[in-house]
Structures are given as C-alpha cells and as structure tokens.
Amino acid sequence: MAGILYGVGVGPGDPELLTLKALRLLQGAPVIVYPAPLEGESFARSIVAPHLPGGQIEIALRMEMNAAGFPNDAVYARGARDIGAHLDAGRDVVALCEGDPFFYGSFMYLYARVAQSHRVEVVPGVSSLTACAGVLGAPLASRGDRLAVLPATLPPERLRAALAEADAAAIIKVGRHLPKIRTLLKHLGLLGAARYIERATLANQRILDIDEALAGEAPYFSMVLVHRRGAAWR
Secondary structure, three states: OOOOEEEEEOEOOOHHHOOHHHHHHHHHOOEEEEEEOOOOOOHHHHHHHHHOOOOOEEEEEEOOOOOOOOOOHHHHHHHHHHHHHHHHOOOOEEEEEOEOOOOOOOHHHHHHHHOOOOOEEEEOOOOHHHHHHHHHOOOOOOOOOOEEEEEOOOOHHHHHHHHHHOOEEEEEOOHHHHHHHHHHHHHOOOHHHEEEEEOOOOOOOEEEOHHHHOOOOOOOOEEEEEEOOOOOOO
16 A cells, blocks of 8 residues: 655644654654755754654755755756655655745745655645734734735735735745845834744744844744734723
C-alpha cells in the first residue's frame, strides 16, 4: 500500500503551538521533509526539533529564501520525485510548513506536484496572522468587518486602495517596506490604529511602536495589524 504525504503546519515558531494531530504524525512518520536555506538550519525543522523522536529519514529542500529565487521549481520538482519514491515504497511522509500549509505556505508547491499521483492530506497549523493577533491582544475583526490580508510587497497604489477599503488589515511580509507602510497609514489617517510586531511567539519577539520600528530594518517575520476603529470590539 502506498504511503500518504501529510502537509503539516508547524505554527509560527513556538514549539508548544503544534496541534495534537501534527505531533502524532510527526512522531510516527518514517520520513520528514522541510524547506531550508542553501546553508544553515531550517526554521521549520527548528520548531519541531524538541518533538522529533530520532531515526527518521530527513529530506531538506534547500533553496534561496528570497523573492527572486522562490519558489524554486527545480528544487520542488526534485523533492516531489523523492517524496513519490518513499510513498511508492509504502512510507508515509510528513512535510513541515511554517504557520499553516495553505496560508501563504510553501507546502502548496509540493501539494500541486504530489497530489496528482498520490494521496495527500493537509493538517492546518496556527498561522502567523492569528499568532500576531493573540500576542498583541488585538482581535482581527468582528461582526461585518472586512478583513484584508495584504503583502507589503504590493505597489503603493494597490496597497493604499486596499487599506482604504478595509475595516481591518493585516500587512504581512513587511521587511524593507516598513517606511512605505508608515507613509500610507499616515496619509489614510490610520497610523494611530496600527500595531507592529516581529517574530511573534519566538524568544526574540518584539512589539514596537511603528515609528520606533523605523529606526531599524524590519525582518521578514513581521506584521502590521490595523483596525479602523482602533479595536474590533468598538
């Protein structure tokens, strides 16, 4: 019998935010797969490292972790072939994905290839969106609010238009785009309704005033939450 590929969301960084299902699959699977930079440690693997029983086959999908080089089709195609060989041999495979597999998750690139020929199941994880809201004590939306999830990489005019339409917004992939975000929020009169957080749930998590955050470069794992009323419960 062929094995099953499980795309497992491992959450935003805190190892205790794994679901019980993710933990069970992780500790029972003979093969685990995870994205990794060309050199150094995989962030996804580091999240689950305290829970690994040892002795599993590990496949690291090493690639450039930047917008220009991601997703790397050749790496994902090779990874899909390796996974397929294990599945054909009857071995289940757990593919780790930071956050949730289908919320901007890299697992989608494996899913698109492997699901054509093998059984694939997705195990949702705690997303960065809900993790940041929880840490900030900032409910995302309520009642009839329109919540927009906006990559900071959007051109300024598209980002401005989306922010102007939304009751609440989560701006992700902040990085070097923080000055652009601050300018747009100021022009829209939303600067006072915005909150900034980086590396939510990790040991080096920081919550900063947006002006304070501008003093340094925002990391990739950062987010700006905005609610037009200041808080969803108002």
